[in-house]
Amino acid sequence: MRFPAAPPGPPGEAAPVVVAGGGLVGLTAALDLARRGVRVVLLDEDDQVSEGSRAICFAKRTLEIYGRLGLGQRFLEKGITWSRGRVFRQDREAYSFDLLPEQGHEYPAFVNLQQYYAEQWLVEACEATGLVDLRWRHRVTGIENGPDGARLSVETPDGDYTLHAHWLLACDGARSFIRRAMDLPFEGQVFRDRFLIADVTMRANFPTERWFWFDPPFHPGQSVLLHRQPDDVWRIDFQLGWDADPEAEREPERVRARVAAMLGPEVPFEIEWISVYTFRCRRLERFRHSRTLFLGDAAHQVSPFGARGGNGGVQDADNLCWRLAAVLAGEAPETLLDGYDAERIPAAEENILHSTRATDFITPKNAAALAWRDAVLELAEGHAFARPFVNSGRLSRPWSGQEVAPDAPVLRDNMPDWLLRHIGADGSFTLVAREEEPPALPGITNILLADSPRLGALLDHSGLACARLGLAPGEAALFRPDQMLAARLPASAAAAILAARDAALAR
C-alpha cells in the first residue's frame, strides 16, 4: 500500500516538533508525542511502510510501551509469542533458555512480528490522533541546526520548501542524512563477516522457539538462526563468512539452495525477502545537539543478535517523548532533555556491549577464538556450568541502570486487570501506594494498592504487585510518565513526593 504524497508546506512554515523518518522509531515517537497533546510534523522520503520483515522480535518492554500507546493487544493478537531459545551444535542441542520463566505479566518475553505490521498500525494510530501531519515523499535535503531549532530544506514531488523545526527528532535510520549533514562522527566496530537474511513462507513443523545452530550439517562451519513470524513466514539468518560475495549470495537460486539444504527436499517454500548484511556496532558521541535529538539507528547501531536495534530505538522514543512534552508545556526546563543523553547513551553502550560480545562469540576472529567457542559448545552439552558461556545473542532487556515499573496481575472491581496499565496511562507521574491513601497532589495520579478488597483500590490478590514493587504497607513508589521509577517514599510524605517529582522534571 502506498500513501499519498503530501503537498509542500507553506512558505516560512514553522512547527513545534518535526520527526524526520517514518520508520518504527519515528512513528512511535510521533504517536507518543501526539498522545501527550503535542502537534507533530513527520517527514518521510518514501510513501510506504518498510519493505521486508526487518525488525521482528519485539521485547517485553517494547510491548509494554506499545501497551501504553494503545497498540499492545494488536501485537499480542497478530504476533507470535515465544520465550524459549534453543542452541544446537552440529546435530545436537547444546543449550536452551527461557526468557520469562515467571507468570503474572500481561506481555510475554517476546512477540515476533513483521516490522511492516507495526508500522502500519502506528500510521493508523498517528492519523487517529489528528495531531500528526504525516508527509510522505518529503525528503530532508539540508539542515541548519541552531540554538532555536533546525531549519530544514525539504524536497517533495511538487516542489521544495523550508521548514523551521523548533525541535527535531532525527529518526532517519543507520544511514541518517541528518547525522551526515551535521557531520557528526558515527564510530565503532565493523565485524568482518557477512550474513544472509531471508524471509521464507512455508508450512513447517518447527516449534515457536528461537533456534540457533553452530556448525549445522546443512550449513557446515557457519551459524544459522531461525525465527517464526505470523502468516507462515520464517526468518532464517545464514552466516556466510567475510569472503562471501554479497551480490552472488543475493541470487534467489543460491538462497533457495541454502534453504532447501536446511529444510530437506520435501518442504515447499517461497522466498519473501533477501538481504545480505555486514554488522556494525557504533554510536554517536551525544544524541542531543541543542534542539536536534537522534533516536534509534540514527543514534546507535548494533548487530541483530539480541534484537537490540528496534527495541533500543522504541525505548529511546519512550524516554524522550514525555520529556519533550513537559518542556513544550512549560512544566520543565530544556535541561530535562539532557536526561535523555544521560540515560540513553549508557543504554546504547549496554546494547552495544552485549551485541558485540554475542557477535564475537558467533564470529570468532582467529583460531584461538574458534577453539574457545567450540570448547564452550562441547562442554555445554553435558555440563550446566558451561551453558551460560554459550552466546548466540543476549536478548533485549531494558537498560540495567534504571528500574522499570513491574507488571503484576491485580483485580479492579473484582475484574482481572494489570498493574502496569495504570502507570503512566494518563501521561502524568503515577504514585503507587500500598494500603495508605496518598495525598492528592497536582500533576500526580494516585493508585492505591490494597491487600484486601477496598473501594477504588486495585486489589493485590496474589501479592505479586507489592512484592515486585518492593512496597511495605504505608510505602509508595513514584513513577515517571515513561513508567521508570523516580523514588520510593512514605505514601503520606507530600513534600518528599513533590520534591521527587520536581527532581525528575529537572526543576
Place this chain on the structure above:
Amino acid sequence: MKHLRTEPRLADPDALYALLMEAHRGLDDAASRRLDAKLVLILANHIGDAEVLREAIALATQRRNSGA
C-alpha cells in the same frame, strides 16, 4: 578478598606435566587448543572467583613471567 596463590602447591609437578602431555598426545593444533580451552573453563568454574581469575589472566599475559 581472595587472591591468586602463586607459591608452589603441587606435590608432584612432574606427574601433572606428564598428564597434560598425555592429554595432548595425538591431537592436531585445533584439537589441542580446544583441550586447553576446556581445561581453563573447567578450572575457572572450579575456582569460581572473578578476582582470582582476573589476577591469573593478568599474570599469564605479563610480557616477562619473571616472577612478582
